[in-house]
Amino acid sequence: MATARIARVAPARADARARRARGARASSTAPSTPARATRRRAEAPRRDERLEVITFDLDDTLWPTTPVVNAANEALIEWCSARLGGRFPRTARVHATMKRIREQRECEAAARGTTAEPMSYAAIRIAGATRAAIECGIPESDAVATVARGYHLAWIPMRNAMARELVYPGAAEALRAIRERHPGVAVGSITNGFGSAAGAGLGEFFDFEISAEALIDEHMVHGEMARKPNAYPFQLAMGIAIADHGYSGDADSWTHVGDDVLNDCYCAKQFDFKTVHVCDPTTKPYESGGGAPYAEKSLRGGVEANSDAVVDGVISHVRELPELLDRWYV
Numbered sequence: 628m629a630t631a632r633i634a635r636v637a638p639a640r641a642d643a644r645a646r647r648a649r650g651a652r653a654s655s656t657a658p659s660t661p662a663r664a665t666r667r668r669a670e671a672p673r674r675d676e677r678l679e680v681i682t683f684d685l686d687d688t689l690w691p692t693t694p695v696v697n698a699a700n701e702a703l704i705e706w707c708s709a710r711l712g713g714r715f716p717r718t719a720r721v722h723a724t725m726k727r728i729r730e731q732r733e734c735e736a737a738a739r740g741t742t743a744e745p746m747s748y749a750a751i752r753i754a755g756a757t758r759a760a761i762e763c764g765i766p767e768s769d770a771v772a773t774v775a776r777g778y779h780l781a782w783i784p785m786r787n788a789m790a791r792e793l794v795y796p797g798a799a800e801a802l803r804a805i806r807e808r809h810p811g812v813a814v815g816s817i818t819n820g821f822g823s824a825a826g827a828g829l830g831e832f833f834d835f836e837i838s839a840e841a842l843i844d845e846h847m848v849h850g851e852m853a854r855k856p857n858a859y860p861f862q863l864a865m866g867i868a869i870a871d872h873g874y875s876g877d878a879d880s881w882t883h884v885g886d887d888v889l890n891d892c893y894c895a896k897q898f899d900f901k902t903v904h905v906c907d908p909t910t911k912p913y914e915s916g917g918g919a920p921y922a923e924k925s926l927r928g929g930v931e932a933n934s935d936a937v938v939d940g941v942i943s944h945v946r947e948l949p950e951l952l953d954r955w956y957v
Contacts, residue, residue, distance in 0.1 A: 676880055678809040678956040680868045682861075682895075684885030685822040688905050689798050689829065689945060690790045692820075692913035699786035703756065706781035707773050716759040724762070725755030745850025747843040749821060753778050787826035794827055797946030802832035804949040809956065813872035815864055817883070819854045819890065835867050855890035856926060858897055865898070882955070884948060886910065888938065889930045896937040903940045903951065 686692035700718045708715040716724075728751060729743075736743035746754070753774055760770035805812065815835040816824050824833045837860050842853035852859045861883075868874035874881070878899035885891025885905060892902040930937065940951050 676877070676956060678805075678812050678882065678952060679874050679877065679880035680813045680815070680864075680872070681805065681809075681881070681952075682815045682817050682864055682883045683824075684883075684887065684891050684905075685816050685818045685824060685827075686820055687886040687907075687910050687912065688884060688891075689824070690794045690822075690827060691910060693911050695786060695789040695793060695822075696913055698789045699782045702785035703752075703774075703777050703782040706777040707756070707760070710773050710777075711760065711765055711769060714760075714763045714765055716756070716763050720763075721752075721756045721759050724759040725751050728754055728758065745843070745854075747840045747850065749778065749840055749844060752782070783821070786821065787823065790822060790827035794829065795945060797944065799829060799832070801946045801948050802829060805952065806832060808949060808953065813868050813874065815867070817855065817860045817864055834872065835864070837863055837867075855887075856894040858894065861894060861898055861900075880956075882952065884945070888934045889927050892934070892937040893926070893930045901939045901955065902937060903942060903948065904934070904938045905943070905945060906941055907943050 683689060686695070697718075700721070704715065704718055704721070729746075732743040732746075756774045756778075757770045760774065761767050802814070805814070813834050814832055815837065816822075816833060817837045819839045821838060821840045823838065824830055824836060839850075839853040839855075839860065842848040842860075842863075843850050848859070851857060854860070865874070868881075869876070879901065881895075881898070882901040882903060883891060883895035884903040885895075886907070888904060892904050895902050940955075942948060942951060
């Protein structure tokens with residue numbers, strides 16, 4: 628099954644791409660912070676409807692983020708060090724520089740009376756590694772050229788390879804079961820990061836993928852709008868589901884699955900979708916050097932304290948999902 632990924636749409640879907648672009652323009656006036664859900668879903672959703680669309684978060688939902696991204700970070704350092712020598716900074720210094728760049732941009736914007744437009748995680752990682760290398764005495768031209776190439780030739784391939792290697796046991800089987808038990812369901816991913824189901828070897832189960840990184844860097848969508856908990860990624864997903872997969876618009880026939888109460892369950896509940904929280908107490912959340920969207924920082928505490936209002940089902944592992952869906956849908 629060919630997977631349509633935002634900014635990487637299969638040639639056969641060229642006409643769909645145009646429709647999506649129109650939908651994206653129509654949605655560009657969405658508020659930067661989604662409104663709170665207006666109703667609480669019943670504890671036991673009625674089992675008289677079919678599953679039309681199911682969307683997944685990726686990181687810490689289908690594979691663990693921390694070891695995947697840590698391996699990619701080390702691959703970048705090793706790649707650059709092999710070409711620039713032992714002076715190239717280690718990961719901890721790169722992360723500290725990323726944080727410093729982010730804070731500097733925010734301070735400079737505040738001095739101008741504006742707000743800094745968020746960079747993609749890829750952009751701030753490249754900027755952080757480049758500046759850290761220059762500060763270690765590496766010539767600017769060498770640092771810029773080597774880090775830029777290293778990100779594409781080392782970081783991205785290692786992220787995909789490690790995600791493929793560390794996909795949670797039973798995840799592929801669960802996705803296959805969902806396809807078999809719910810014929811015609813459209814399956815998509817909505818991620819704030821660079822992760823890709825296709826890159827992790829799960830592309831056969833997905834119809835479309837929405838990546839905030841691609842929206843920011845390739846489509847010039849503002850960083851606050853491109854990332855959950857903003858409503859825009861879900862609006863974009865709805866446009867794809869309607870245009871390409873005949874989604875009826877019935878919120879009860881759409882389920883979103885993710886590990887984050889705010890970015891996944893709260894965000895999906897703004898559209899009254901059913902929500903599944905993947906809550907594995909052994910998972911250690913990844914701490915990004917790229918920073919979180921303002922909406923995420925401002926909303927998280929209140930939403931997590933009220934999680935019952937936005938979570939319909941809780942599982943500890945995605946392999947439990949087919950059984951839960953069987954209780955909800957025909």
